[in-house]
Amino acid sequence: MTAIVEHVMHQNLDSKLDSSRRVSVSSSSDHHACPSTFVDTKLSTFRLLMAHIGAALTLFLATTDATIVSTSLPTIASELKATQIQYTWVGVAYMLTQTAFQPLYGRISDLVGRKTVLYSSMSIFAIGSLLCGAAQSIEWLICARALAGIGGGGIVSSVWVLTAEIVEIQHRAKWSQALSITWSCSAVAGPLLGGLFSGNHNSSPLSWRWGFYINLPVCFVALVVLAFSLHDVQLLKSPDASWQTFTHKFDFGGLMLFMGGTSCIIIGFSFATEIGWAAVSTLALIIIGILVLICGGFYEKYTTRDCLFPSTTFNDLTTVVILVISFLHNFAFNAGTFYLALYYQAANGSTPLEAGIKMLPYSLGSSLASMPAAWIIGYCQKKTRDTSSQNWIISAGLLVSTLGFGLLNLLDESAAIYAQIVFPLIAGVGIGMLFHAPYQVFTRALKPQELATGTSAFFLVRFTGATVGLAVAGTIFYAQASTRLPNDLSDGVSGSSINYSGLNSIEPLDLRKHILRIVSSSIQTVWTVCSPCLGVAFLLSFLLRKMSIEVVPCNLENKSTDSKGLTAVVEEKV
Template structure:
């Protein structure tokens, strides 16, 4: 069995980290694990600190020399001059990369990919089943809450997982997120009423909010920064692939079996993921008793963040559909939500000892650029993913299953460039060119979608979607490399979780804004037709009724929807353009192949 050194207590105050350390034993280290070691004999770390890696495979023991004094004061990375200084020497509070034998790494990575597949599949598979669910429970008016409950909980808990993984450890936090997700999925499949289904989707969302973030964080613990690109590229490919498989499986389950299998399918996949992670993923234990860890949680910050996000996300989801944007409930929730978020920020700034979103993350240019870029990518990308299926299902009158297949060119482009860019980033150590090329392609591809019409050729559709897919594949995962290269080791989990969070919040804002533009355009272009034939009003609520009208009138209705979709694509284009502009501020940081913290150039 192995042994490891850890810190017994860490406190961060006013830019100073005070670390107390001693040797302790653990049962969770693999024989091939390695540790970065800092040796010093004074009360403060000297400029020339010796780092050594020591691995003794014969007795599976890792030796880490402790600092002679029980307490040392070292300068925090908060005040580092980004672009010029190293974040600092490896500290005993840092969790370095844990190397695994290649075969074991591959098996663990497959387990992580299954986790991502699990989470992303669940987001798409349910969309095809909503009509069948509403019909069985006779609750058509309540069906939007199934998606809303999932969206609220997954988004609100997403930024919390980064800090929780620092406090409780990566492995326990990841296992918790998967377990909660599976419990929620099982309850969804067994739901006997719409209320039970809505609550169960909320539970599943709590777990799903952490799966993607935790996978990215765990990769940082088992793969060096230089090699991280190709692994995170494959994660992006899995995310894209599930976006196509989800609607197909949903259609098959709904037509051939039962909608309940759209939730039960998660259980065997999740069981395999849990087994692989429990058996093969060995990471350093988090230090301290359960009580000590709970005391480290920023409870007040967590509560205000969740309340504030719920108050903002609800009106963004309701606005323009359930309620008018100028209705008192929408305005009241938005004002109240931003006020609560303001209180959350004050708590993080003045009161929290271990903030969920540390303010010093926003002191560097690259961090701000990545967060803003991720936000605008979310706005543009999810707008495309939302409206392209509508183009196929409404304008081209195809089934939900067929529309899923029509999205294959986008997924192929994403698969090829996500994996390819990851390999090239690992080989050459450069990530910014791929971000810029990707966002240029995405902006161009989104703009090209405005050229679509009712009778667009198959070649046009394939080309436009493929360009979009290539752009997203180049940029989405390399943005994670950018943020991980720009922070010290101890901040990687929080920074990664927040980058994912900004992308998710961006997607909510993007769909809300583009959705409002689309709905207003539908009303505008259909109004003249409705004045002549009031029966046309029904197609606003149910587009499947369009073929019931005579061919000439049907063509006019389809053209009105096509113009409305163009308006939506038009508004998504500047979102991607803003993402590119923000990405220009990202600085290059060296991608190390060695273990330990990331130096900055």
């Protein structure tokens, strides 16, 4: 989700710049005003258009790849004979590496350049996609997905920064809509493309492998377009950026503790379903993971390096609440996306393409709901001049999403078509209302000099929530299904591996209904867990304080900030 993770990032960073706060990589000793761009020459409208087309193509690939497997996974799992845990790790591997490498890209781009990081990330992503398409085993596919995630993380972070730097401030909000629309479209297109490429192999030349192969020509075209439009464009760099500064200042310890603790917990959940919750290895991994995260918190509070989490996140209740809400929000969103697609195919008998179409109320609802939510916030904020509108949108979104995921529990193998449309739509609308407001409240609570680091921390938590959500959902599904499914079925259904495409052809009919009931009720358990998580987040939202809006002069912030975290240019929409 991730991918999802976010169009939120761009709309939050690049709109309403005339009233935004900014962290700049450079300041002029001769002028007190901020530079209008971070390039040494002004680009023509045509070159800006071409650059944004190339950036949009690249971003579409990286964000769609996070969700394209949601509808193709049942087909992939059946062909490669994946267990339920391996089923989940196809998605988890991509998001885990994408999350782990996010904080590194911003700082490395200060040293080697934005374009170098973007082009390198595109190459890594293309190689990973090629290996995914050629995978001959589920283990091969999981490793290739992890490699693609490394490239995808670089694409996501680099595209936002680079496009922001080549556009003048007064025009940036207008140009930013291209990438915002791209991210919204990717959330909708991912499940559809996954379904299209996972159709019947006997009647169509397309297969799930082409869902990965298609990335190669598109990636090449995007690379050519970007290279042409950005030829001879020199982006300004941070004057104090050096490899020595990077090695002495970057918080490698905090990153390793955060990702190490998260990985231990995720792997512990995976072990729990295969060797039992009481096994020593299971308990050891989960306990160690929690202890490592706690140690990471203490380390972040007292480290002298440029920590992943700014000091305000440890001292301000609002920032802590927002991070918890963001984690739980993406936990539910990603789990819902993957297991709603599985429900339509495994329990409802839909083809992959039909599942992608049935996913539209959920994915399209979440994408479209973010737009009126942003408009309402903008309208109310002009009158109140504080963050009360964001707080109300957060509470309303969490309430609606809690209701929506609660209603998803009513979806079983014989659910009416209206329920399959309306219930996911309600859940999607509630989720979509939370795409903008939490980030706005979070950055408003930070000190000016913490904005870049805070942005990095916010999206690190967000991506982690999506990764953990999918891992936990897989554990829940496996635990519920494995103990109840018969072990002696000839159709490839067992406690360790499920041939999802064959569930609706099981004979006799009574056995088929029994199997479908087990699968649908196991998926319902995932939504049963997501709903109270969102409910807890809803209650926590009332702890958010109302903060007034004030603009910090750019020349003052230039004196107290430097480039770090996700971006060299970070803007807060107010």
